[in-house]
Amino acid sequence: MTAPIDYSSLQDLADAATERGCPIWRVVLDQQTQELELPEETVRARLRHRLDVMRASIARGIADASPSASGLSGGDAAMMDAAMKEGRLLGGSLQAAALRNAMAVNETNARMGRIVAAPTAGAAGILPALLFAVADQEGWSDERLVEGLLTASGIGLVIAKRACLSGAEGGCQAECGSAAAMAAGAVAELAGASPEATVHAAALALKNLLGLVCDPVAGLVEVPCVKRNAMGAVHGLAAADLALAGILSRIPPDEVVDAMMSIGRQMSPDLRETARGGLAATPTGRAFKGKAPEIR
Amino acid sequence: MNVFDLIGPVMIGPSSSHTAGAVRIGRVLFDLLGGPPCSVLFELHQSFARTGPGHGTPQALMAGLLGMRPDDERIPRSLEMARGLGIDYEFRDVDLKDAHPNSVRISAVSADSSCRTLQGSSIGGGVIRVTSIDDLAVDFSGEFPTLVLLHQDRVGMIAEVTRVLAESRVNIANMRVYRSYRSGLVATLIETDQPASDAAVAALRAISGLERLAVLDVERED
Numbered sequence: 001m002t003a004p005i006d007y008s009s010l011q012d013l014a015d016a017a018t019e020r021g022c023p024i025w026r027v028v029l030d031q032q033t034q035e036l037e038l039p040e041e042t043v044r045a046r047l048r049h050r051l052d053v054m055r056a057s058i059a060r061g062i063a064d065a066s067p068s069a070s071g072l073s074g075g076d077a078a079m080m081d082a083a084m085k086e087g088r089l090l091g092g093s094l095q096a097a098a099l100r101n102a103m104a105v106n107e108t109n110a111r112m113g114r115i116v117a118a119p120t121a122g123a124a125g126i127l128p129a130l131l132f133a134v135a136d137q138e139g140w141s142d143e144r145l146v147e148g149l150l151t152a153s154g155i156g157l158v159i160a161k162r163a164c165l166s167g168a169e170g171g172c173q174a175e176c177g178s179a180a181a182m183a184a185g186a187v188a189e190l191a192g193a194s195p196e197a198t199v200h201a202a203a204l205a206l207k208n209l210l211g212l213v214c215d216p217v218a219g220l221v222e223v224p225c226v227k228r229n230a231m232g233a234v235h236g237l238a239a240a241d242l243a244l245a246g247i248l249s250r251i252p253p254d255e256v257v258d259a260m261m262s263i264g265r266q267m268s269p270d271l272r273e274t275a276r277g278g279l280a281a282t283p284t285g286r287a288f289k290g291k292a293p294e295i296r
Numbered sequence: 297m298n299v300f301d302l303i304g305p306v307m308i309g310p311s312s313s314h315t316a317g318a319v320r321i322g323r324v325l326f327d328l329l330g331g332p333p334c335s336v337l338f339e340l341h342q343s344f345a346r347t348g349p350g351h352g353t354p355q356a357l358m359a360g361l362l363g364m365r366p367d368d369e370r371i372p373r374s375l376e377m378a379r380g381l382g383i384d385y386e387f388r389d390v391d392l393k394d395a396h397p398n399s400v401r402i403s404a405v406s407a408d409s410s411c412r413t414l415q416g417s418s419i420g421g422g423v424i425r426v427t428s429i430d431d432l433a434v435d436f437s438g439e440f441p442t443l444v445l446l447h448q449d450r451v452g453m454i455a456e457v458t459r460v461l462a463e464s465r466v467n468i469a470n471m472r473v474y475r476s477y478r479s480g481l482v483a484t485l486i487e488t489d490q491p492a493s494d495a496a497v498a499a500l501r502a503i504s505g506l507e508r509l510a511v512l513d514v515e516r517e518d
Contacts, residue, residue: 028299032298032299035298036298037490043299046300047299047303049306050300050303050304050306053306053367069350069352070350108309109309109310110309110310111309112308112309112310112315112352112355112371112372113308113309113369114306114307114308114309114367114369115306115307115308115309116303116304116305116306116307117304117305117307117312117316117421117422118302118303118304119302119303119421120312120421121307121309121310121311121312121315121316122310122311124309127303149299149303150299152302152303153299153302153303156302156303157297157298157299157302160297160302161297165421166420166421168420169420182302218347218350219343219346219347219350219351220310220347220350220351221309221310221311221351222310275347
């Protein structure tokens with residue numbers, strides 16, 4: 001018998017699953033039904049509801065090309081959808097769908113539409129984008145996607161405990177980096193990766209987003225957030241593919257998470273959601289600042 | 297934190313702190329007023345004042361005061377709705393001493409002319425912290441199922457409240473009683489392991505001397 005699951009380590013989570021001969025999502029589901037004192041079906045039903053909201057936020061983002069209140073975002077998901085259907089893109093339909101879906105969610109978010117924070121609103125596009133893009137290709141059912149959400153939340157819970165998930169604390173690496181790690185682990189495990197390979201998929205995604213700063217133009221969750229979500233989803237896909245090929249992160253997953261936190265601590269506050277540095281402080285970024293909406 | 301915190305909340309964008317958290321702060325005061333206000337003053341502090349309008353913070357605060365939850369699609373239209381209901385409202389930029397950057401003080405007058413003031417902060421991920429109710433300094437987050445009771449200062453009050461909870465099989469995790477000699481008002485905050493059932497809430501509301509009861513329960517938002 002291993003120690004109880006307390007989400008202090010990705011390796012422990014993988015080991016617990018390996019020992020039981022089950023996927024990580026099963027370990028997370030069993031632990032959560034116990035902790036929340038809820039039947040398994042209730043946990044699944046509530047996650048199915050969240051999946052439905054995610055799907056609707058993608059559909060709405062693609063269908064609605066209108067600009068946000070600030071005018072800083074809107075219409076990119078629709079452009080991506082058109083280009084994808086016309087076959088004008090290089091990266092294949094899976095990558096195109098991931099890019100489109102992510103921008104759709106974040107444009108919906110910027111328009112004050114309904115989304116699921118995963119783990120945050122600013123990084124809400126990455127996980128649903130990748131899950132639904134791969135599900136369309138692989139024919140995964142919603143029940144399987146619920147299991148993907150459980151894998152993702154197991155990974156996210158460890159990152160929350162060992163490090164952090166907010167841009168104000170850790171920069172964008174904590175938001176989009178964590179979301180990409182969660183998405184990579186989720187699709188890798190659904191595609192048949194072992195528990196060990198699943199946490200390495202997460203580590204590989206997070207590793208390559210280490211150091212990413214949070215520098216929102218005018219302090220709004222739009223520029224560069226919408227496109228960073230798109231890139232983050234593709235990042236998650238690439239990391240899942242590396243892990244599915246059997247490639248491991250040379251730095252163990254837990255140490256990657258610890259590195260993220262330590263980089264966050266070293267990051268200037270100007271680069272942690274205060275809109276004082278990076279893209280927000282460029283001449284163009286500053287010019288947008290004066291155009292932030294007023295109360296009506 | 298649990299799976300529903302990681303994959304959630306379901307919310308109206310764009311910001312968990314500036315939008316979802318702001319709705320939750322407004323909603324606490326809605327419950328404490330027992331309904332929407334007739335007039336309301338929102339005093340926005342630091343980040344709530346600076347980037348709030350771009351994040352829909354004013355609409356979110358008003359939505360909460362109209363009784364909405366963070367996933368309500370009417371949130372973007374809440375100010376129009378408030379005007380339609382004849383609610384007088386004003387937003388001001390202020391400096392609230394020693395407050396978290398995402399803070400607001402809301403002073404509202406309800407239909408029965410009672411005044412109520414609440415100060416709260418949105419501390420990240422939609423999690424809030426209420427720091428004062430009227431002139432009482434309080435501190436609760438609403439991360440756990442929480443009952444906020446405003447009641448008269450009298451012998452046996454707390455015993456009746458805890459009896460109702462015990463009979464409803466609701467276990468108390470934390471409980472604090474805040475008193476102000478000036479107003480004679482008592483605020484009792486009870487965090488519970490299980491959410492109080494509708495029947496338990498109705499039984500609490502029936503206790504004599506109870507003025508207002510607000511129920512904070514993130515789980516109820518689903």
